[in-house]
Amino acid sequence: MKLANRVAVVTGAGGGIGRAIAIALARRGCHLALADIDGDAAADCARHARALGVRASVHPLDVADRAAVRALPSQVDAVHNRVDLVVNNAGVALGGSFEQVGEDDFDWLMEINFHGVVRMTRAFLPHLRLSNDARIVNVSSIYGIIAPPGQSAYAASKFAVRGFSHALRHELEGSTVAVSVVHPGGVATAIAKNARAPAGAPPHEIEKGRAIAERLLRMAPEQAGEIIVRGIEQRRARILVGSDAKIAALLERLSPVHYWQLIRKATAR
Incomplete structure (x- = not known):
């Protein structure tokens, strides 16, 4: 895919993987619409992208806000007049076992990690169909492939992203819109530090979990x-x-059933 002079929408562009994707796209001459709940962080990314010679607009956005997501395509179109690439990267983390995680916290995570991806796709797909070469890129996780204990909510959201992406790819086969699903392993972002902890979880368990994740x-x-x-x-x-x-x-x-025993033994060694 030739990215020069294309237009990409990137969510979660204010930091971590989203910012890195945006800058890598800018280095290839791709214009950017940068969305993040932290508008200042997205603006800083835009400044770096513009220094590379591309056009970059800033869109403060909470992907859990249905009305805001529905309004975004017209905002992007007003600046760029096209969309060729949508990178659904925005996400949050929530530690704790299923019994520890309350219903409200579980729903909060799914609204961002999964329903945010679906909303963005629904909002932009008609615009992507106007491109002669378009792609939807959904960022899942290594926990969209394996599901460790203590990650029931996060793994559920990332497996959902994976399943949605696969089905959507099959539905769009033969069109000008393709789908990629991304499974990052351990990338040094602030996601573990910023992860929400379940109410009532022992503080030492929370800190131990964050320390393990950050390693x-x-x-x-x-x-x-x-x-x-x-x-x-x-x-x-x-x-x-x-x-x-x-x-x-x-x-x-x-070993689709017993892989966790293999991983546990390997990490213990």
């Missing part, structure tokens, strides 16, 4: 962004980011 977040976001954008250029339907994601995918394929 696993090793890859620089900039490297992850480059891998993802190269995958877009290569029209890959599935983009695995990092050796940990590749190993997890292999283990899940070889």
Whole structure:
């Protein structure tokens, strides 16, 4: 896929993987509509993108806000007059077992991680169909391939993104709109630090969980962004980011029921 002079909408563009994707796209001459709940962070990303010679608009957005998502395509069109690429990257984390996580917290996470992806896709698909070469890129997770204990809500949301992406790809086969699903492994973003903890969870458990998660977040976001954008250029339907994601995918394929026992033994060693 030739990205020069295309227009990409990127959610969660204010930091982490989203910002890295946006800058990698800008380096290839792709114009940007940058959406993030933190408008100042999105504006900072836009400044860096413009320094690379592309047009970049800023759109403060909560993907859980239905009305705001419905209004976004017209806002993007007013600046860019087209859309060729939508990167659904915005997401949040929530630790805790299923019994620890309350219904409101579970629904909060699903509204952002899954329903946000669906809303963005519904809002922009008619516009993407006007492009001669368009793509929807949905960021799932390594936890959209494997489901560790203590991640029931997060894994549910990321498996949902994966299933939605696969079905949508099949439905759009033969059109000018393709679909990629991205499974990042441990990328050094602030997602673990900013993760919501279930009410009533012991503080020492929360801190232990965050410490473990942060040790696993090793890859620089900039490297992850480059891998993802190269995958877009290569029209890959599935983009695995990092050796940990590749190993997890292999283990899940070889042992779809008992992979967690294998992973637990390996990490213990």
